Amino acid sequence: MAMFVHLTSAADAPRVRRSGIRAESRGPEGARGVFCFPVLPSFTLTHQWLRELARRGTRGGMVAVHVRLDDGQQVLAGHYAAGRKRPPHRPMTAAEAVRTIAAVEDPRGWEVFLPRAVRPAEVHRIRTAPQVVGWRYWPGSNGVRPCTCVGCRVRGEYGGSRLRRRNPHPLDGPPPPVPVLLDRIAAAGDPGDPAALSDALHWLGMRRRGPVPALAPLAAHPEARIREQLVWAIGRWSTPGVAALLDALADDPDPEVREAVESVREPL
CATH class of the missing domain: 3.20.170 (ADP-ribosylation fold)
Structure with missing residues (x-):
């Protein structure tokens, strides 16, 4: 055995x-x-x-x-x-x-x-088991400055705020106000400039809640990477309407969009 x-x-x-x-x-x-x-x-x-x-x-x-x-x-x-x-x-x-x-x-x-x-x-x-055994972030990370970007940090992690103050990252925020981000999305046109939409979705993804109805049209954007980024932006929001929008994106023709929906729905 x-x-x-x-x-x-x-x-x-x-x-x-x-x-x-x-x-x-x-x-x-x-x-x-x-x-x-x-x-x-x-x-x-x-x-x-x-x-x-x-x-x-x-x-x-x-x-x-x-x-x-x-x-x-x-x-x-x-x-x-x-x-x-x-x-x-x-x-x-x-x-x-x-x-x-x-x-x-x-x-x-x-x-x-x-x-x-x-x-x-x-x-x-x-x-x-002792609670301090093993590595963090990746094997061999000891002595390497940890990354504080929004993708690497863990919300609520012990010492996280102190680490970000000591080692700020250009993508840390604070994010622009929601009206400003919605204006940027509107100014991107129809279907919308991918670079401008990607930037706005990045900042919206830092929030706990957001304007789901205003972002719903992006679920039909012709570029799959924008639809995938929409999933990552709204996936952890507590706003009503998120579940319905994710249900629609769960049937997206692009496999990476469908995988993103499965990932955000997995328990933390």
């Missing part, structure tokens, strides 16, 4: 003991499943993902769920940056995944994806 560790919020521990681990994550090939990592001799490497996962928010801290999988269980293993500078995740058995990652010179950033839920009988134990 191969042993893996799955990191989750402490608040989920009772449910995991009772029902196992839900298949809530989206894997490399689009399937739902569970991310985990082999239990290696190095405690730090085994729990390397803890600080990065905790950076996105936890409930009561993080715990380590040890999972026993059959050696022949099919999984996907690879580096999280696969597809850019690294080869894609490869299908292999659980035992092969443990051997492969243990043999890598630097296994930081590697991950294993189980394309199904973890059954309660497969949960070996749940233990607390």
Whole structure:
């Protein structure tokens, strides 16, 4: 039996003991499943993902769920940056995944994806873990100034405001007032200059709420990248009408627009 560790919020521990681990994550090939990592001799490497996962928010801290999988269980293993500078995740058995990652010179950033839920009988134990182990942002980021742009920062992150004051980014904002942005969209014409619309949607995406009816016509813009950016701009808004607009964009002919809708609808 191969042993893996799955990191989750402490608040989920009772449910995991009772029902196992839900298949809530989206894997490399689009399937739902569970991310985990082999239990290696190095405690730090085994729990390397803890600080990065905790950076996105936890409930009561993080715990380590040890999972026993059959050696022949099919999984996907690879580096999280696969597809850019690294080869894609490869299908292999659980035992092969443990051997492969243990043999890598630097296994930081590697991950294993189980394309199904973890059954309660497969949960070996749940233990607390130090909350400061592992890397943040990316492996080897220690000593590198973190990026404070709107795409990299985490809203509500501890120390985030102090970091942005010390290291401001030109895309940080504050965003222009909504009437000014709507005037820019109107001045862009019909169907609208993509550069001007992209700039306005960037600033609107920093807000918690916004003018959904005024932006709804952009769902029919001829350029797919504008429709995709519209999804990212309104996806986290709490304004009435967002769900209906996302429903319409979920059937967009462009696959990247549809994937953007799925991403913004996933729980944070």
